[in-house]
Amino acid sequence: MDFPLPDNEAERLAELHALDIxxxxxxxxxxxxxxxxxxxxDVPxxxxxxxxxxxxxxxxxxxWGDTDGTSRAHSFGTWTILSSETLFIPDTRTDPRFAxxxxxxxxxxxxFYLGSPLALRPGVNIGSLCIFGCEPRELRPGDLALLSxxxxxxxxxxxLHQANQRAKRELEHRRASQCLLETQSRELWRRQTLLAQTERMARVGGWEYDVASARLSWSDGVFRIYGLTPGLEPTTALAQSYFPSEARQHFQKRFEAALRxxxxxxxxxxxxxxxxxxxxxxxxxxxxxxxxxxxxAFGILQDITEQKEAExxxxxxxxxxxxxxxxxxGLMREKLDLAVRRARRASHNVGVLLVDLDHFKDVNDTLGHDAGDALLxxxxxxxSGCVDDADTVARLGGDEFIVLLSRLTSPAEGMAVAQQLLAVLAQPFSYRRSTLSCQGSIGVTVAPIHGSDPLTLLKNADIALYRAKSAGRGVAVEYDPRMQQATESRIQLAARIRLALRHGELVPYYQPKVSLTNGEIVGFEALMRWHHPRRGVLGPQDFGEVFDDPQLSIEIGEQLLGQxxxxxxxxxxMNCPFGHVxxxxxxxxxxxGHLAERVLAALAAARLAPELMVVEVTESVFLGRSMETVRQSLQALSHAGVKISLDDFGTGYASLTHLKQFPVDRIKIDRSFVQDLEHDADDAAIVRAVIHLGRSLxxxxxxxGVETRAQAAYLxxxxxxxxxxxxxxxALPASRVPAxxxxxxxxxxVHGSDGPLVVAV
Known part of the structure; x- marks a missing residue:
C-alpha cells in the first residue's frame, strides 16, 4: 500500500458506504x-x-474534463481526509508529498491546492472539496471562510441525499402493506427526484459588503435567487426590499450587531x-x-424552499x-401524552374514544377493498366533522379510530360526544349503487378518572370497546374498573383451556338424534365438555367464550375430531349401531385451510366410512373472505360421502341462496324457535316454514332443544x-353410548310420557 490511511479507516469506509452515494x-x-x-x-x-x-x-x-476520479495513491484527497483541518499547499513542487x-x-x-475534508460526523471524513490551480499562490483574506x-x-x-435514501426505504416498506400508500410513495419519490434535480441547479450565491465604501456585490447565483438579471448594481436597499418587513428588521438588527x-x-x-x-x-x-x-462582511445566500417543503x-x-x-x-400517542400533561397541570379532563367500525370485514369481503376504503x-x-379544532381524530389501523377530546368540562361530556359520534356514524351512505353502514362501537375513557397516562387510557378504552362489541355493537361503553377483572378472567380462562387441552380435560359427550317417525336413534352430536379437576363436568356456558379466539377454536376442533x-x-x-356422529x-x-383433507384423513386413520360423519356448520361461515374456501371444503366432503348440516338455521346471516350454493343435507332448527312453539304463534309459524322449506328443497x-311431548308431537x-x-x-360420555x-x-x-327417557345408563 503506497498511500497513508486515517486511523479510523474502517469507520470512515462504513460511513461512506452507508451513505450509498x-x-x-x-x-x-x-x-x-x-x-x-x-x-x-479564481482557479481553473x-x-x-x-x-x-x-x-x-x-x-x-x-x-477537469470528463474524468470520474483518480487512484487513491495519486489523489490529493487521500491526504485531505487525514485531518479535520483544511489542507493548503501554496506550491506543490516544494512539498515532498506531492513534488x-x-x-x-x-x-x-x-x-496550488486547497482541500476541505467532508464529514457527516466530526472526524469521520468521507471525501473532500478540492480547489487547485496551475500557479502557486497564497490564501486571500476570507478564503477559508468561503471554503467553509x-x-x-x-x-x-x-x-439531503441521506434523508431521501431513508425516505425511499420507508416508502418501500409501506408499499408491502398498503397499496394506496405504494402509489403515493412512488409519486412522492418521483417528486423528490424532481425536487432534487431542481435543487441541484445553482441555488446558491455569494455576497460581499465593503464596510468602508458601503458597496454591496453579488455573484450571479444571488441574482438568480432574487429573480433579477445579472449585471444590475445591487444596493442594500434593493437587497432588503425583497424581504417582508419583519424579516428585514430581523436581519438588519443581526447585521448591525455583527458589525459591532x-x-x-x-x-x-x-x-x-x-x-x-x-x-x-x-x-x-x-x-x-x-x-x-x-x-x-461576506457570506452565502441559499434557496432552501424545496428542501424545507420536502422535510x-x-x-x-x-x-x-x-x-x-x-x-x-405514533402522532396520536404524542398528542395524547401532551394533552394528558396539560390536563394534569390545568386540572381538567381528557377524553379518549376508541371507535371500531362494526362489520367492516363483511364490507371488504362482499364488496371488495375499494368499498372498504371508501367506508374508512x-x-x-x-x-372529524364532529369534534372541535382543538380535538384530534386519528386512525390506528384497520377499522379502528381514536378520538382525543383534549379539554372536557366534565367526565360525562365524553359519553355525550360518543353518543353524537354513534348517531352520525349510523347514517348510511351510498357507494356504487350499494348502501353501506358506518355504524361503530365505542369504548370511552376519561383522564384522570380512568388512568393518568396514555398507555393506561388506551388499554382501558380497548377493554371498554370489547365490552361494547360484546353488548351487541352499535353502542358506547364507558370504562369501569370491573371490566378489567372480566378481561383478566377471560385471559385466565383462555390460558386454563390451553392447559386443559394439554392435559386431555376436554372430551366429547354425545347427545342422540331421534327419528320423529319411528323413535329410533339415528345418530349423535358430539358436544365438547370440560372435566374440570375441581368443578366437575362443565358445558359451553362455562367456557364457550374461548371459541372467539381463532387459535383456541382450531385446537379444540382438532381435539374433538380426533377423539x-x-x-x-x-x-x-363393539358392533354398536351408532348411526352417525x-x-x-x-x-x-x-x-x-385443508379442512376436508383433515376430516377425511381422521376417518381413514380410524378405518371409518365417510358416511358415518356429519359436519355441522353455522350460517356465519358462509360469509367473509373464506367463503370460496368453505364452498370447496364442503363440496369435497359431500363428494366423499360426509353429510353437511346447517346449524342454528334462522339466527345468522345466511340467505336462502346459500342452501342452493352449498351442499346442505340437513337443516337444524334452532332451539330458540322450538322452546316456545307451544305458546308463541310466531315461533310455531317459523318452525313450520323451515320444515316446509326443507321438504321443498x-x-x-x-x-x-326438544324438551316436551307436545313439542315433539307438533314437530x-x-x-x-x-x-x-x-x-x-x-349428552353422555362415549363409554355410555353402547348401553x-x-x-x-x-x-x-314416540308415545311415552314427558320426562327424560334416559335417567341413567
Whole structure:
C-alpha cells in the first residue's frame, strides 16, 4: 500500500458506504458548487470527491474534463481526509508529498491546492472539496471562510441525499402493506427526484459588503435567487426590499450587531423574489476584521424552499395515515401524552374514544377493498366533522379510530360526544349503487378518572370497546374498573383451556338424534365438555367464550375430531349401531385451510366410512373472505360421502341462496324457535316454514332443544324428520353410548310420557 490511511479507516469506509452515494447519478448541484468555487477562488479547477478503498471518485468537477476520479495513491484527497483541518499547499513542487505526483509533473500540472475534508460526523471524513490551480499562490483574506460555507453546502446536499435514501426505504416498506400508500410513495419519490434535480441547479450565491465604501456585490447565483438579471448594481436597499418587513428588521438588527461585535451569524428568512414567489432562504454572514475594526462582511445566500417543503412532506407522511390523511398511531400517542400533561397541570379532563367500525370485514369481503376504503374515508370525514379544532381524530389501523377530546368540562361530556359520534356514524351512505353502514362501537375513557397516562387510557378504552362489541355493537361503553377483572378472567380462562387441552380435560359427550317417525336413534352430536379437576363436568356456558379466539377454536376442533373418530372406531368394534356422529366446525377451522383433507384423513386413520360423519356448520361461515374456501371444503366432503348440516338455521346471516350454493343435507332448527312453539304463534309459524322449506328443497330437518311431548308431537305432525333434546337424553360420555343403544326403546320415544327417557345408563 503506497498511500497513508486515517486511523479510523474502517469507520470512515462504513460511513461512506452507508451513505450509498457512490453509484448514484451525477449531482448537478454539486457541479454548480464547483463552478461557484472556481469563480470565488479564481482557479481553473474544482472537484468534489469521495475516497473509497482504492479510488478518489468525483461526484462533481469543474474544469477537469470528463474524468470520474483518480487512484487513491495519486489523489490529493487521500491526504485531505487525514485531518479535520483544511489542507493548503501554496506550491506543490516544494512539498515532498506531492513534488513527484503525476498530476503535478503532468496534466493538469497542479501547483496550488486547497482541500476541505467532508464529514457527516466530526472526524469521520468521507471525501473532500478540492480547489487547485496551475500557479502557486497564497490564501486571500476570507478564503477559508468561503471554503467553509461551500463545504457546508456540499454536506447539506449529502444529508439531503441521506434523508431521501431513508425516505425511499420507508416508502418501500409501506408499499408491502398498503397499496394506496405504494402509489403515493412512488409519486412522492418521483417528486423528490424532481425536487432534487431542481435543487441541484445553482441555488446558491455569494455576497460581499465593503464596510468602508458601503458597496454591496453579488455573484450571479444571488441574482438568480432574487429573480433579477445579472449585471444590475445591487444596493442594500434593493437587497432588503425583497424581504417582508419583519424579516428585514430581523436581519438588519443581526447585521448591525455583527458589525459591532464581529460575530458571524446565520439566518433562515422568508423571501419574495422578483416574480412575487414566496421562498425561504438561508443567509450566512462572516466578518473580515483588522484588529477590532470590521473591514468586510461576506457570506452565502441559499434557496432552501424545496428542501424545507420536502422535510415537511416527509414528516407529514411519517405521521399521517395514507388513506384518510388522519394522524396515525405514533402522532396520536404524542398528542395524547401532551394533552394528558396539560390536563394534569390545568386540572381538567381528557377524553379518549376508541371507535371500531362494526362489520367492516363483511364490507371488504362482499364488496371488495375499494368499498372498504371508501367506508374508512367516509367514517374519518364524519368523525372529524364532529369534534372541535382543538380535538384530534386519528386512525390506528384497520377499522379502528381514536378520538382525543383534549379539554372536557366534565367526565360525562365524553359519553355525550360518543353518543353524537354513534348517531352520525349510523347514517348510511351510498357507494356504487350499494348502501353501506358506518355504524361503530365505542369504548370511552376519561383522564384522570380512568388512568393518568396514555398507555393506561388506551388499554382501558380497548377493554371498554370489547365490552361494547360484546353488548351487541352499535353502542358506547364507558370504562369501569370491573371490566378489567372480566378481561383478566377471560385471559385466565383462555390460558386454563390451553392447559386443559394439554392435559386431555376436554372430551366429547354425545347427545342422540331421534327419528320423529319411528323413535329410533339415528345418530349423535358430539358436544365438547370440560372435566374440570375441581368443578366437575362443565358445558359451553362455562367456557364457550374461548371459541372467539381463532387459535383456541382450531385446537379444540382438532381435539374433538380426533377423539370423536376414536370413539366411533371403538363403537364399531363393539358392533354398536351408532348411526352417525355430527361434529361442529368453526369459521377458524375453514380459514386454516385443508379442512376436508383433515376430516377425511381422521376417518381413514380410524378405518371409518365417510358416511358415518356429519359436519355441522353455522350460517356465519358462509360469509367473509373464506367463503370460496368453505364452498370447496364442503363440496369435497359431500363428494366423499360426509353429510353437511346447517346449524342454528334462522339466527345468522345466511340467505336462502346459500342452501342452493352449498351442499346442505340437513337443516337444524334452532332451539330458540322450538322452546316456545307451544305458546308463541310466531315461533310455531317459523318452525313450520323451515320444515316446509326443507321438504321443498329435499333437505332433512332436525329440531334442537326438544324438551316436551307436545313439542315433539307438533314437530312430527308438521313433518320434521329428527329431534334432539332433553326429552330424549342429555349428552353422555362415549363409554355410555353402547348401553344407551342397547336399552333404547323406540316406542317410548314416540308415545311415552314427558320426562327424560334416559335417567341413567
Amino acid at each position: 457512490l453509484r448514484s447519478a451525477s449531482a448537478e448541484a454539486l457541479d454548480g458548487v464547483c463552478v461557484l468555487a472556481r469563480q470565488m477562488f 479547477y474544482a472537484c468534489i470527491g469521495l475516497v473509497n478503498e482504492d479510488r478518489h471518485i468525483f461526484k462533481a468537477n469543474s474544469g 513527484s505526483n503525476i498530476y503535478v509533473t503532468g496534466p493538469p500540472h497542479i501547483r 460555507h461551500l463545504t457546508r453546502i456540499i454536506i447539506d446536499q449529502f444529508r 461585535t464581529a460575530e458571524p451569524f446565520e439566518l433562515e428568512l422568508p423571501f419574495i423574489n422578483a416574480q412575487g414567489h414566496h421562498r425561504l432562504i438561508r443567509k450566512t454572514c462572516e466578518l473580515e476584521t483588522d484588529g477590532a475594526r470590521v473591514l468586510r 415537511q412532506r416527509m414528516w407529514h407522511m411519517a405521521n399521517h395515515d395514507a388513506l384518510t390523511d388522519l394522524p396515525n398511531r 374515508v367516509e367514517a374519518a370525514r364524519r368523525l 370423536a373418530t376414536r370413539d366411533m372406531a371403538r363403537w364399531a368394534a 355430527a361434529i361442529n366446525v368453526s369459521s377458524a377451522e375453514f380459514s386454516r 329435499g333437505i332433512e330437518t332436525v329440531a334442537e 312430527r305432525a308438521n313433518g320434521c324428520d329428527f329431534a334432539q333434546g332433553f326429552l330424549y337424553a342429555r 344407551l343403544m342397547e336399552g333404547w326403546c323406540a316406542a317410548d320415544a
